[in-house]
Amino acid sequence: MEKNKKNFNWRGFTSLYITLSFIIMAISGIILYFAPPGRVANWSYWRFLGLLKSQWQAIHTIFTFLFIIAAGFHLFFNWKPFIAYLKTKFESSIKLRKELIISSLVVVLIFVMTINDSVPFKNVMDFGEELKDSWSTQKTEPPIPHAEDLTIFEFAKTINIPVDELKRSLVAQGFSIPNDEITIKEIAKQNNISPNDIYNKIKPNNNQLNQPLGEGRGYGRKTLSEICSQNNISIDVALSNLKAHGIEAKENEKLKDIATRYNLLPIDVANKALGIKKESE
Structure with a gap:
């Protein structure tokens, strides 16, 4: 067979x-x-x-x-x-x-309009950024970008807590801290929780409003009113603060648009709106 x-x-x-x-x-x-x-x-x-x-x-x-x-x-x-x-x-x-010429021109046109951030492709990208930014809240934002990679010593300095006090607080919460070089991410992994969960357990209660905001936290995508709401400041006060710096803005305007108009960074616009001065100012 x-x-x-x-x-x-x-x-x-x-x-x-x-x-x-x-x-x-x-x-x-x-x-x-x-x-x-x-x-x-x-x-x-x-x-x-x-x-x-x-x-x-x-x-x-x-x-x-x-x-x-x-x-x-x-x-x-x-x-x-x-x-x-x-x-x-x-x-x-x-x-x-x-048809070949027209289709080729359409492809080139889409390519050029995309890299030049032109409508309607700009709207597609902006919508994606809004969706991404919708996950960002005061509860989910780290004190600085990628704070999970900081060591205990670096993290204590970032949140203005003495390293020994931070270690005692973590140990009291049941975390094992063998040395100052262990990172927040490593502690989180050992305990099967997120770095944010650790931070919420030892977060300082002091008001950090008068400290300059950290860079890289998506401020460009936020509107002026959103920044005010998140930092408990009146929109009228923010507009007045900006006007004092010669900046005219609208409450629903994105910080990146304001920043572009005045050749600034979005974080600088946010700090000026909130009345926060950098150490160099």
Whole structure:
């Protein structure tokens, strides 16, 4: 009795793999479109469908690279049909010269408008930024960006607490602190909690309103009214503070737009609106 032996179909494998990879790339890309900024995601251990943002980023990156490699193999296995297809399309494109020129111009136009931040592509990017920024609250923001990577000594200095006092507070909460060089992220990992959970347990109660705001916290995407609301200051006071610096603004205007108009950084606009002076001022 003859046994039918079927060889592995590499052409079919690459075709199916490319299809499945594309689906995963599309899903992970959509998730990363609305995922919070890294400073918030890494600090609060943000998850979607059980996976951290860093894991979604890894999935998207790895599957993109493998998709390109698989596409190369797919082209190799289908080289003859591909060449025949190109010849056919080239011959038909002569008849569709007008369509070819217009489609090429459309591609170039989209490319140029995208890199120049033009409408409507600007709206797509702004909407994504708004979705990302919606995850950012006073409870989820770290004291400084990527504070989870700070050692106990560095973190104590950042939140203005003596390192010995911070260590005693953490030990009293049941955390093990072997030395000053252990990072907040390492402590969180050992206890299966987020760095934000640790911070909430030992957060100082002192009012930090008069301290300059830290950079890299997404201030450019916030409106002036949002900054005022988060820092418990009247919008009228903020507008008055800005006017004292020669800055005219509207309450629903984004800080990045105000900053661009006056050749400033968004963080500088925020500090001036809140009446906060830097040490150099």
